Amino acid sequence: MIDPRLLRDDPDRVRDALRRRGESPEAVDALVGADAARRSAIAEFEALRSEQKGLGKQVAQAKGDEKTALLTRTRELSAEVKAADARRAEADADFNERLRALPNLVAEEAPEGGEDDFVVLETVGTPRDFAAEGFEPRDHLELGQMLGAIDMERGAKVSGSRFYYLTGVGAQLELALIQLAMSTAAQWGFTPMIPPALVRPQAMEGTGFLGQAAADVYHLPDDDLYLVGTSEVPLAAYHSDEILDAASLPRRYAAFSPCYRREAGSHGKDTRGIFRVHWFDKVEMFTYTTLEESFAEHRRLLGWEREWLNLLELPYRVIDVATGDLGASAIRKFDCEAWIPTQGKYREVSSTSNCTEYQSRRLDIRVRAEDGTVPAATLNGTLCAMTRTIVALLENGQQADGSVRLPEALHPFLGPVLEPLA
The missing domain is CATH 3.30.930.10 (Bira Bifunctional Protein; Domain 2)
Structure with a gap:
């Protein structure tokens, strides 16, 4: 598969490669969107995981009603982290499936066209x-x-x-x-x-x-x-x-x-x-x-x-x-x-x-x-x-x-x- 960094740094190069192969460049737009969704899902998951780790330390030091509230939040956060992890995995799988479906780039020296254009x-x-x-x-x-x-x-x-x-x-x-x-x-x-x-x-x-x-x-x-x-x-x-x-x-x-x-x-x-x-x-x-x-x-x-x-x-x-x-x-x-x-x-x-x-x-x-x-x-x-x-x-x-x-x-x-x- 191609280098994922190309999609972020030079998506037009990937679009042009698809065009030269005679394929629609729209796949690149969908892939760029999938990459953004994947990174967003990763950021969300990591933020919740960070909060979860921080709460663990606070619970150990809290007492009384504060501790009860923190424990309630911990249970809620556990479910949120699990759901965020599922969204992250789904977004990652979608991105990788789309990325693997893309063909390689084409050399600039290769002649453009179909079977008879060699x-x-x-x-x-x-x-x-x-x-x-x-x-x-x-x-x-x-x-x-x-x-x-x-x-x-x-x-x-x-x-x-x-x-x-x-x-x-x-x-x-x-x-x-x-x-x-x-x-x-x-x-x-x-x-x-x-x-x-x-x-x-x-x-x-x-x-x-x-x-x-x-x-x-x-x-x-x-x-x-x-x-x-x-x-x-x-x-x-x-x-x-x-x-x-x-x-x-x-x-x-x-x-x-x-x-x-x-x-x-x-x-x-x-x-x-x-x-x-x-x-x-x-x-x-x-x-x-x-x-x-x-x-x-x-x-x-x-x-x-x-x-x-x-x-x-x-x-x-x-x-x-x-x-x-x-x-x-x-x-x-x-x-x-x-x-x-x-x-x-x-x-x-x-x-x-x-x-x-x-x-x-x-x-x-x-x-x-x-x-x-x-x-x-x-x-x-x-x-x-x-x-x-x-x-x-x-x-x-x-x-x-x-x-x-x-x-x-x-x-x-x-x-x-x-x-x-x-």
């Missing part, structure tokens, strides 16, 4: 001209079936739509990508991790995934646990309720985990193949650092994602995501989009977000500095979303006979070419 920062590589090569490119599902790598029919039979089996070289390709991504991240200084895929509500809510993204979350009500849609959630909660030494920062983790998403708002979108599915595996990068260092760290995470896509020899572009398309916790987000030949466009395969102090305030993650403790800053970055990366590798590496040439980095795992089944 800014292209860089384009790397040149998409292949299949017409010049004399054949029409096949999509990833047709290629996957020819290679014996993807089975959608049995995935739907067993689990329903948007589920799949990776088989044969498909399974081997994912395992190769996992191993390559995890070892590469370790070389960059990330601590490899395999986190739980089920988390408590505090972890999901603390990372901001029970707000605007709640419809995409799978919940197990009997256990009150959530299936994570990204390992960002358990990684962010890893140091919850902790104080980190400033000298230990940055702390960088790279986690492999399955990810589960309802894709509630994607009815009719990308229904063919494995580009948009309910379950996929992913390697995610995550950093704890200071607010001041978070902006440079965001660029470093983007640099590592670019290095990864260069390693996979994929044509891609980098975009600066517009404010109206940001998640609630991010102030700025960069997406890397790989070229998908049969779609004739770039599609997101990875992203990195700077969440500043938004998640750490909710999860109570602090940094011990010379002048006391301050909230940590958190950042996340997808290194390899397996299914989308496989889509990009198959379509960009395909040959006329249905074989697929692999980037050199994957040769030690699978050789240079995936051959169709006989």
Whole structure:
């Protein structure tokens, strides 16, 4: 959540951030009112408690009718204090609920607008001209079936739509990508991790995934646990309720985990193949650092994602995501989009977000500095979303006979070419 002091010191900044996200700034007015009511309730409670403590001393010294009157007032005051405490708790809960519902601020550098108002920062590589090569490119599902790598029919039979089996070289390709991504991240200084895929509500809510993204979350009500849609959630909660030494920062983790998403708002979108599915595996990068260092760290995470896509020899572009398309916790987000030949466009395969102090305030993650403790800053970055990366590798590496040439980095795992089944 945002710093509550911003509401008192610079509420117009918060209003402007909501406006740039395409949301109504009226929530700020309601929150400012709730803050005033909360502070008033606290002042009332503390004044009555002070009077109550003072009366206790007077009763001990009083006698006769004076003592009787003071005892009567003490009983009355006890009820008033109890009622004031209830009003204080109610006002505090109302304020905190409204505060937690606010999204993070947005960076001044982020382009304003909706989903289509991104800014292209860089384009790397040149998409292949299949017409010049004399054949029409096949999509990833047709290629996957020819290679014996993807089975959608049995995935739907067993689990329903948007589920799949990776088989044969498909399974081997994912395992190769996992191993390559995890070892590469370790070389960059990330601590490899395999986190739980089920988390408590505090972890999901603390990372901001029970707000605007709640419809995409799978919940197990009997256990009150959530299936994570990204390992960002358990990684962010890893140091919850902790104080980190400033000298230990940055702390960088790279986690492999399955990810589960309802894709509630994607009815009719990308229904063919494995580009948009309910379950996929992913390697995610995550950093704890200071607010001041978070902006440079965001660029470093983007640099590592670019290095990864260069390693996979994929044509891609980098975009600066517009404010109206940001998640609630991010102030700025960069997406890397790989070229998908049969779609004739770039599609997101990875992203990195700077969440500043938004998640750490909710999860109570602090940094011990010379002048006391301050909230940590958190950042996340997808290194390899397996299914989308496989889509990009198959379509960009395909040959006329249905074989697929692999980037050199994957040769030690699978050789240079995936051959169709006989």
